[in-house]
Amino acid sequence: MPAHVSEKAKHHILDTIAAMVSGSRLKAGKLAIKFIQTQGGTAECQVVGSKLLTTAINAAMVNGFSAHADETDDSHAPSFTHPGCAIVPAALAMAERENASGEGFLRAIVLGYDVSSRIARVMSLIPCQLQGFSTHAMGPLFGATAAAASLAKLNTRQVRHALAYTGQQASGITSWPRDEEHVEKAFVFAGMGARNGVTSVVFVQQGFTGEDDIFSGPNNFLDMFCPAKTELPKWIDNLGSHYEISAANIKKFSVGSPIQAAAEAMTILVSKYGLTCDRVKGIDVHLPPQCALTVNNRSMPDINCQYIVSVILLDGSLTFKACESYERMSDPKVREVQSRVNLIGDPKFADQERQRPGLVRVHLTDGQTLEEFVPAVRGTFDNPMTRSDVEAKSLDLLHDILGADRAKTLIDSIWDLDRLKSMQELRHLLSA
The missing domain is CATH 1.10.4100.10 (2-methylcitrate dehydratase PrpD)
Incomplete structure (x- = not known):
């Protein structure tokens, strides 16, 4: 071998x-x-x-x-x-x-x-x-x-x-x-x-x-x-x-595979620009269509894309504890941030369901838009x-x-x- x-x-x-x-x-x-x-x-x-x-x-x-x-x-x-x-x-x-x-x-x-x-x-x-x-x-x-x-x-x-x-x-x-x-x-x-x-x-x-x-x-x-x-x-x-x-x-990350690239992109944006909740007006997450359907506002935290993106913005990172916390899913602060997250099944990624890329756009309150695309998250082939x-x-x-x-x-x-x-x-x- x-x-x-x-x-x-x-x-x-x-x-x-x-x-x-x-x-x-x-x-x-x-x-x-x-x-x-x-x-x-x-x-x-x-x-x-x-x-x-x-x-x-x-x-x-x-x-x-x-x-x-x-x-x-x-x-x-x-x-x-x-x-x-x-x-x-x-x-x-x-x-x-x-x-x-x-x-x-x-x-x-x-x-x-x-x-x-x-x-x-x-x-x-x-x-x-x-x-x-x-x-x-x-x-x-x-x-x-x-x-x-x-x-x-x-x-x-x-x-x-x-x-x-x-x-x-x-x-x-x-x-x-x-x-x-x-x-x-x-x-x-x-x-x-x-x-x-x-x-x-x-x-x-x-x-x-x-x-x-x-x-x-x-x-x-x-x-x-x-x-x-x-x-x-x-x-x-x-x-x-x-x-x-x-x-x-x-x-x-300890989350469903379809969320991996979005979590990576959001983590990069938060770290790179020092993002905090008060600066963010809205977040668009683009995933392959079937991937988006799989992780769209699910009842389990580790396969809920909107929840995962929200806690990354709130915490500055993503921990195993946050990925498993049903309690935080009902936290009013998390739910408010989550309401700003728009998950999009993007047709341009339709032929990349297996590769599972992710694009995150963050719209700031000052009118700026920040973007991060992750074609292959850390840990993939x-x-x-x-x-x-x-x-x-x-x-x-x-x-x-x-x-x-x-x-x-x-x-x-x-x-x-x-x-x-x-x-x-x-x-x-x-x-x-």
Whole structure:
């Protein structure tokens, strides 16, 4: 595995683990932990952010819930997925169960992203959306299976059977945007895929058999769900030379992907010009049309563009706490500023839904207009984060729960994963 791919994998592992730890204190994570407390099971794996040990299947699910309890986790724009929040919890659980090395874990993560993204690519975004199928659910499900199968060291026939059980569990419909508390969404994007992927592998470990190829023959997975299945050979051909994790994005801000560029642009304007509320008459935010629709005055703070832009102006920056604060959404000061924000689905960005650019125009009370355009926010493929960027984001998410010293030790352990003899060594750093 090339060194730059290994480094990128470490970035996404750290980013996802930080999302798990912080998400364990949010509603979806807390409910999942509460549920697992009633389930018992063999003490195989750590439930992140708790003192609990449970089965690999249970741990994968609850840690998946925590990883996508909000909008902190990574994304992969070309496949329209959030791969890390399902793949990393599944791989972490199986790595603990199998007492795998850090190097084996790294390789499994890279494989998981490769499989997830290729499956979701051939599902094809627009036809799938029209049918109501969710790429966010199905791509990472197969990625979670691949990562877990790698760590379980299944043979070729066993991998085929694990994929067969995964195909039978493929589900997820695009009704999830109606979930107003990010709990069902956490299940669809993460908990379900992580759980089902590990379940497929554990089934096969116990001797379960199935069909040899879920991707061919009558009524196969590709026929059912993948309108662009004819493109699959080209994606298979570049396995081992093109690594999909290299195209994945890490969020600079803990908000929905469509808001990232607008948040960056607003942060730049506030910092550059020392903007305060009394100087601002109005704010126009231009996003791609579908992106604007997704984040238009939503009931959740981290996917409400007008709210996020308003708190940046009020606070001068954007913190994780502000992104999660339902209380501030009802603050009269925030609501007044929010009334000045005009969100526009701009037709000129209609062909850039995946790139998700953002243009912010601030109209001042003295008649001036200030403008900032962000074509690629920090953390995207075109403007990637450095190791220090990822570490700074992760420390902000980890330190309140783990403490500064333990958070730094965990981060250092992720950077040294390729030298870690057993993934079980991380347990004491992940409990809280």
